[in-house]
Amino acid sequence: MDREIRVRMAPSPTGPFHVGSARTALFNYLFARHHAGAFVLRIEDTDLVRSTPESLQSIYDGLRWLGLGWDEGPGRGGELGPYLQSERLPLYREFVSKLLTEEKAYHCYCTSEELEVRREALRAAGKETKYDGKCKDLAEPERSALEQQGRKSAVRFRMPSGGQTRFTDMIRGEVTFDNSLLDDFVILKSDGFPTYNFAAVVDDAMMRISHVIRGEDGISNTPRQLLLYESMGLPIPQFAHLPLLLGKDRSKLSKRHGSTALSEFRDNGILPEAMLNFLALLGWSRGEQDAEEILSREELIERFDIASVNKSGAVFDLEKLEWMNGHYLRSTPLEKLVELALPYLRQSGLVGKVLSDSHRRHVRNVLALVQERIRYLSDVPSMTAYFFCESLDYDEKAVSKAVKDSDVGQRLEALSTRLEGLREFTKESIEQAVRSLAEELGISAGKLIHPTRAAVTGQGVGPGLFELMEVLGREKCLYRIAAFRSKFLSDAVSG
RNA sequence: GGCCCCAUCGUCUAGCCUGGUCCAGGACACCAGAUUUUCAAUCUGGCGACACGGGUUCAAAUCCCGUUGGGGCUACCA
Numbered sequence: 001m002d003r004e005i006r007v008r009m010a011p012s013p014t015g016p017f018h019v020g021s022a023r024t025a026l027f028n029y030l031f032a033r034h035h036a037g038a039f040v041l042r043i044e045d046t047d048l049v050r051s052t053p054e055s056l057q058s059i060y061d062g063l064r065w066l067g068l069g070w071d072e073g074p075g076r077g078g079e080l081g082p083y084l085q086s087e088r089l090p091l092y093r094e095f096v097s098k099l100l101t102e103e104k105a106y107h108c109y110c111t112s113e114e115l116e117v118r119r120e121a122l123r124a125a126g127k128e129t130k131y132d133g134k135c136k137d138l139a140e141p142e143r144s145a146l147e148q149q150g151r152k153s154a155v156r157f158r159m160p161s162g163g164q165t166r167f168t169d170m171i172r173g174e175v176t177f178d179n180s181l182l183d184d185f186v187i188l189k190s191d192g193f194p195t196y197n198f199a200a201v202v203d204d205a206m207m208r209i210s211h212v213i214r215g216e217d218g219i220s221n222t223p224r225q226l227l228l229y230e231s232m233g234l235p236i237p238q239f240a241h242l243p244l245l246l247g248k249d250r251s252k253l254s255k256r257h258g259s260t261a262l263s264e265f266r267d268n269g270i271l272p273e274a275m276l277n278f279l280a281l282l283g284w285s286r287g288e289q290d291a292e293e294i295l296s297r298e299e300l301i302e303r304f305d306i307a308s309v310n311k312s313g314a315v316f317d318l319e320k321l322e323w324m325n326g327h328y329l330r331s332t333p334l335e336k337l338v339e340l341a342l343p344y345l346r347q348s349g350l351v352g353k354v355l356s357d358s359h360r361r362h363v364r365n366v367l368a369l370v371q372e373r374i375r376y377l378s379d380v381p382s383m384t385a386y387f388f389c390e391s392l393d394y395d396e397k398a399v400s401k402a403v404k405d406s407d408v409g410q411r412l413e414a415l416s417t418r419l420e421g422l423r424e425f426t427k428e429s430i431e432q433a434v435r436s437l438a439e440e441l442g443i444s445a446g447k448l449i450h451p452t453r454a455a456v457t458g459q460g461v462g463p464g465l466f467e468l469m470e471v472l473g474r475e476k477c478l479y480r481i482a483a484f485r486s487k488f489l490s491d492a493v494s495g
Numbered sequence: 496g497g498c499c500c501c502a503u504c505g506u507c508u509a510g511c512c513u514g515g516u517c518c519a520g521g522a523c524a525c526c527a528g529a530u531u532u533u534c535a536a537u538c539u540g541g542c543g544a545c546a547c548g549g550g551u552u553c554a555a556a557u558c559c560c561g562u563u564g565g566g567g568c569u570a571c572c573a
Contacts, residue, residue, distance in 0.1 A: 012573045047572055112571060119570090128497065129569070154571045172500070181498055181569090189571040196573045220499055220568040243501080243566095250565060278507095281522090285508050290521050293507090310501095310508080313566065317506050320523040330536075373535045398533095434532090449532040461534035 005037025006210045009063075009070070010200065012044040013055035016261035017062035019316065020215065020245040020253055023279040027242055028213045029068045030280070030304035040207055041073030043084045044200070046193045062262040066272050067297065080207045085199050092194040095202050095232060096155050096187060104231045105187060107153040108135040109146040130183035131156070155188035157198075157228065165223040170211070170240035171309050177223040185224060201225045205234035213240045213306070216313075217252070240306050243283045246313045253316050265321075269344065269377020271332070274325040276300070282314040294327060326375045337367050341380045348381035350388040362387070365471045369463035386457045387472065392480065398460030399488055402451040409489040411441065411448055412455060416481050425474040427466035434466070455484035
């Protein structure tokens with residue numbers, strides 16, 4: 001009979017929630033949902049100095065933003081909590097004292113500084129930098145003498161002397177380590193907190209985790225943990241080590257490669273659906289020749305299979321994320337896009353806090369024009385500023401190109417007249433006016449269109465001119481054409 | 496250094512387990528063309544990879560060994 005499927009995400013709150021962690025969380029989530037199992041969130045906050053409340057919050061925010069809801073964990077409760085390791089100290093002490101009485105662990109009185117010095121010496125001598133076993137066999141009198149001195153002690157696990165430790169990784173297959181490589185590692189720090197290896201083992205067992213799905217950087221910790229499970233007689237979960245997320249230089253993805261905090265992507269206007277889809281494809285793909293890569297959460301859950309996860313590291317390809325985000329942005333309903341873009345427009349001061357209905361319609365019309373051009377929501381303000389501002393930011397290149405022909409002033413003046421006379425100011429009527437004028441002047445429509453674009457938007461590129469002018473409105477267009485002429489075309493002053 | 500893991504286009508990958516249908520398929524990026532008032536989007540086409548060397552075999556991207564390369568770990572961090 002299969003054990004109940006239970007997986008966990010066990011981040012430590014020691015920094016902004018990382019995209020790599022997000023991917024690990026996603027794979028755990030997909031595995032759990034695919035098998036109708038439980039997805040547990042456990043916070044590994046056993047590092048007193050590095051853990052911060054902000055980091056903790058960023059974990060919650062990040063997971064929620066991606067929609068990776070946990071079935072058990074902080075804020076949700078569950079039978080097997082608490083889910084913060086800092087609240088589970090008595091449990092760890094219990095297991096430690098059991099190991100102590102069984103002499104499978106012992107007190108170590110060496111200080112970090114002493115250890116560091118000795119390690120350096122070993123390194124210098126070209127030897128393995130394992131713990132030298134100084135406190136391994138302390139007699140009772142020596143121990144109490146050290147206690148008497150007020151020395152704090154840590155607890156070390158007594159490694160079995162020989163043999164090998166092996167396990168079958170769901171992604172990599174058989175992995176073997178020589179026990180002789182391992183040293184007596186610390187399981188309980190002198191501050192009374194457990195170390196990662198120990199706490200993770202105790203908790204995974206007590207929380208009845210069936211599958212440990214984590215990054216490849218956890219692979220070399222596995223033998224230590226396996227030995228721990230065995231020594232405490234705890235059930236051993238299955239392991240799956242995910243390939244790492246890499247930077248452009250193929251080293252483990254870190255800040256020096258650019259943004260790694262999930263919140264930065266969110267703040268730049270990456271959509272959670274895009275992020276989720278993109279992350280899922282890093283190290284995993286459906287095994288088909290010609291497979292669609294745009295996959296919804298439901299499709300991901302349905303297709304996900306841990307066995308088809310790749311073994312090799314995956315470079316975080318920002319360009320593909322951007323493309324994918326553009327795709328999701330394009331398929332977002334306009335009303336929703338308004339909601340999504342509004343914060344960015346407000347933040348840049350282009351749109352005020354309160355929004356009248358007509359104002360809102362304007363925003364909507366503007367977004368309809370740029371929707372298929374945006375890759376990030378944060379692109380919206382710079383791309384649409386001329387729709388909201390009174391004064392224009394003229395792009396130098398666009399302007400100089402627009403005023404190249406000597407008769408540009410006359411053309412624009414003629415166009416203004418036509419525009420003024422239009423009964424309706426719609427993209428159709430504007431187009432009609434522009435094209436017929438061009439024909440009358442015996443020039444290509446482009447000769448009229450480009451200067452006009454420069455005049456009304458200040459830019460050389462953008463949405464179609466006619467629809468853009470309709471959204472801008474007649475008054476603004478006429479005003480801007482006049483302003484453009486007096487600013488850049490000297491012949492207009494006299495005329 | 497030691498140990499562990501990994502190795503198909505620039506990048507993400509399919510194929511590898513169960514050798515032949517693969518002078519290797521898809522996606523992003525790039526280039527060209529189409530469309531167009533620009534940009535974008537879209538469509539079409541193109542460029543582009545089995546790290547190397549040995550085996551095994553009638554036949555190897557696929558199996559085995561080695562080399563090289565890359566990465567990870569090597570804490571009283573997680």
